[in-house]
Amino acid sequence: MIVRLHDARFAYQDGPPVLDGVSLALPEGRATALLGRNGGGKTTLLRLLSGGLRPTAGRLLLRGEPVSYDRAGLTRLRTTVQLVVQDPDDQLFAASVEQDVSFGPMNLGLPEDAVRARVDEALQALDITGLRDRPTHLLSYGQRKRAAIAGAVAMRPSVLVLDEPTAGLDPHGQERLLDLLGRLRDGGTTVVMATHDVDLALRWADDAAVLAPDGLRTGPAARLLTDQGLLDAARLRRPWGAAVSAVLRAHGLLAEGDPGPRTAEDLARWLPAAT
Structure with a gap:
């Protein structure tokens, strides 16, 4: 496992525990969807994984070694794990896209020439090379999302952690982002995404981590x-794909244990083969 959070507890100052006894292991090259109700601790968990918060009990392990929260330990963690926050305006701060994306590699x-190579690689991966010199305040919301992710990708992390990355994007923008995350996963990057969208989670993720009142289930x-x-x-609705598969099984059209369609497009392709 690249990163493992073991028996973690966290409470904000003067508040009740947000997380208590939570454990999560992230294997290499897999996509994990983190789901749960509003206020259930998803963002807190992501910040614990990336070192933005320190557990009040329990520990965070990086490649089997406990993370130390001094300068050297956090630098080691943040070159391995990069967090992209939900609102890109909380992450972008430089005058241009290139300056923003180059900030992390320069700080290393x-x-x-190495910084330039990383910036070129990240801009190409996010398909925003043409925005290199664009002022960040003139970007559309979707472009700002991609620029924020490019800044994380430029660090060449082994683990990319994203908080609600599809929020605010139109359907086309969501599909482009999911394609990008799929390419990163195929290239060996471990991707963790917090989302409320159970349909997206079912069709995109290899693994799921669900925060419920009695703890984290994975x-x-x-x-x-x-x-x-x-x-x-966890106050989550049933995914569309799961509901359709249940109907198909009830009518003898899908064998127990066989994967059913996860999207409307899957169903359209599946029907001719099943008849």
Whole structure:
């Protein structure tokens, strides 16, 4: 496991515990969807994984070694794990896209040619090379989202953690972002996404982590997101794909244990093959 949060507890000052006894392990090269009700602790959990917050109990392990929260330990963690926050305006601060994306690599003390190579690579990965010199305040919302992710990608993290990355994007923008995250995963990057969208989680993620009142449940997305008791406890609705698969099985059109369609497009492709 690249990153493992073990038996973590966290409470904000003068407040009740937000997380208590939470454990989460992130294997290499897999996509994990983090789901739960509003105020359930998703953002707090992401910040614990990335070192923005320190657990009040428990520990964070990086490649099997406990993370130290001094300068050297946090630098080691943040070169491995990068967090992209929900609102890109909380992350972008430089005058131009290129300046913003280059900030992280420059802070690593890399030579100029290495910084330039990382910036070029990140801009190309996010398909925003043409925005290199664009002032960040003139970007559209979707462009700002991609620029913020490019800044994280330029650090070449092993783990990319994103808080509600599809929020505020139109359907086309969501699909472009999911394609990008799929390419990063295929290239070996571990991707963690907090989302409220159970349909997106079911079709995109390998694994799911669901925050419920009795703790964090983890497992394969296809299994966990069909557990109606867990979904009810976490105040999540049943995914469309799970509901359709249940109907197909009830009518003898889908064998028990066989994966069903996860999207309307899957269903359209599946129907001719099933008839």
